[in-house]
Amino acid sequence: MITNLRRLLGFAAFAAALTIAPLLPAAIAPAENLLPVDTLGFFTVPDVNAFRATCKTSPQLRLWDELAMKPFRDKFLAKWNEKFVAPLEKDLGIKVADFLALPQGQLTFAVTVNGSTGHDDLPPGLVLLLDAKKQSGALQTNLATLTKKWTDAGRVLRTEKINGLAFTVVPLTSNDFSGIFPKRPVVQELGKEPKPEKPGEIYFTQFESLLVAGNSAKAVEAVAAHLTGGRAPALANDTAFAADKTAQFRDAPVYYGWFNGKACFSLISQANDDSHDPNASPFKPQFSAGKILDATGLNGLKSASFAVRETTDGAAVTLHITAPEAGRTGLLKILALPPRDAAAPAFVPADVVKFSRLRLDGKLLWAELQKIVAGISPQGLIGLNAAIETANTLAQQKTPGFDLRTALFANLGDDLITYQKPPAGDSLAALSKPPTLILLAVANPDQVINAIQTVAGLAAPQDATATPREFLGKKIHTLALRAARNPATGAVNPNSLYVASSGGYLAFSADTAILEEYLRSAGSQNQPLRETAAMADVVRHLGTGGGLFGYENQRETMRLAFKLLKSSAEGDNSLKLLPPAVREWIDFSLLPDFAVVQKYFYISAYAGSANADGLTLKVFTPHPPQLN
16 A cells, blocks of 8 residues: 555656646756857856855955955945946946846856858857846846837847847947947058948847847857757867866866867968068068967867866866877977976975976977977077077187087976075065075086076176185075166166075075075975975875976965055055056055955965876965964
8 A cells, every 4th residue: 555655646746747847947058058169268157156155255255355455445346337337337228236146047158250260350259148047037127128228229229030039139339338448440451441340239138047148140049049959069069178078177166168279279370361471581580370379389289178166175276278199299398297296395494485396398498499489480590599609609708619508408407496485574675576596407507507607698797707605615606687777766776696506406596595595405404395284285185296386375475465565555666667557446555454364365386287188287275274
């Protein structure tokens, strides 16, 4: 009897489901199932409600909402409203606030080929997808109100049926968005009449809870087809995207983006290159987009993607370039680092605020750079070799037989380390130049130092009588650089770089204290960076065996940034270097004391690696412990 009752209840539930299902709207498909297969790139938030929940715990957004930030925030938002929101509301006749609460599901922006062949003047297609879910009624009301406002304002709207969906088409004028974006200058070819600028249009429709908008019928055509059951190829059918989706977009990222490198670079290569002049001198370099892409190896980049995830431990960002190993040349070959340890060595002290280590083969770098220069312009390689020979000639007057290629490039190793310590004081000069050390692995330090002195002598006169300073049995060389001019006072100050060799590295710094600390590090009892709890945490998440690793104590670097920006703003000197538009938007004097907001900052780290498929960079930012 119990069994029969269960069957009866199961049948009743099944029947109820069949009855209710037609009344419920189907879930809107993800972006990759709606966008056309010729999508060049897109950015999507799969679930805006989940994104909003994440934002409530994000240290950066909590900082933005901090009461102490209100004066700084209010000035920025006032400028934002003046420059962007107000012109947008005026041109489109909308209230931006009416639309802010509408996104509930996915929010996607995409760029498509839009039917271009690379040889025409067709603009790229722009597509917006916004799923309002339970706000579907509000979306419909807002669109109806907006359409009426446009009609009342004299805009001649029309309706176009595209794959069964009725799209409202809004013509734009040359004055639309002029308060936001500067007008493009009219480009006129010699001997030809200037082409009249084509007026733009906005296509939009609502399908169930989804708003679909684009800048052309072609841009929205595939989306409409996919929504109405059409069989047009979607982005999900693209093999490159499908591979990236499986590898990069699993585990529900908060938001992610994808770039179709193969399609984009193909269009660029096919485009007419007006800079090529067949009547130009053979000694004048001739550049073309295709030639630059071939030389730099970027045409071997199939796709690029990024994904952002939030975990209980912190925020994780993954960036990936799909570039198969067999086709890597140029920049991609340089950046494909070997799987070597990039952890912080024992001599890096715990009080550094920034650290990075790059296991880049210097000789490979030099060889590939020469190929890139030659591929872009053979004349450029001739010029580079001429400069090297000039340096050789000048150096041989002092050192017969000197050769820059042998002394410098042939001695380059596969390790580059940099780290920075807190500034020695609170003066503007100290804040703007914190102690920084650069370590370069070389085979023959004396030869490399001689080569660097030779190159430095071409840029600034060197004191031929100066002798290296002895320190703990090591020699510290002084290189004179070009004098630096103070932007505030106009005073010209001498500028020097100090160089020493130890432990298989050449050490470079403009600060003698950090250089001497490194030279005495062999006998130091200070705690190393790699033994700190913070470093152990990020290494556990990222690893250090991919050839690239970096670490930043954001609490200390932001403390420095706050001091520097507030001091500059209050002194009204170095910030004059910023464009006036930036200074109009951002008033750094309104920033609060850092002690009030330091709880929002902690540390961050990144690690890079390469495999047969491509190159990957991972960034991990733990949640500040004091916010838990």
